Amino acid sequence: xxxxxxxxxxxxxxxxxxxxxxxxxxxxxxxxxxxxxxxxxxxxxxxxxxxxxxxxxxxxxxxxxxxxxxxxxxxxxxxxxxxxxxxxxxxxxxxxxx
Numbered sequence: 001x002x003x004x005x006x007x008x009x010x011x012x013x014x015x016x017x018x019x020x021x022x023x024x025x026x027x028x029x030x031x032x033x034x035x036x037x038x039x040x041x042x043x044x045x046x047x048x049x050x051x052x053x054x055x056x057x058x059x060x061x062x063x064x065x066x067x068x069x070x071x072x073x074x075x076x077x078x079x080x081x082x083x084x085x086x087x088x089x090x091x092x093x094x095x096x097x098x
Contacts, residue, residue: 001025007061017067023054032056043069
């Protein structure tokens with residue numbers, strides 16, 4: 001099984017940014033429906049952890065998201081928020097103490 005990455009908005013807030021949304025371990029159910037073991041965004045929002053069928057609907061999504069964390073260059077296959085936090089902590093450990 002493979003992952004599928006799409007650009008989408010979170011359903012609870014259509015005023016929100018466009019995100020990289022990752023459907024993990026995808027199995028097609030129909031042309032627009034896909035089962036995924038879990039669904040999250042590149043910036044760390046967990047949308048579903050228990051396996052579900054996602055229906056893809058054309059909402060006029062752009063080719064790239066506009067979420068700053070999704071665009072930070074962190075791979076869409078990982079948890080970007082955790083990776084960004086780890087980078088900040090690592091930099092802080094090497095910063096001189098005044």
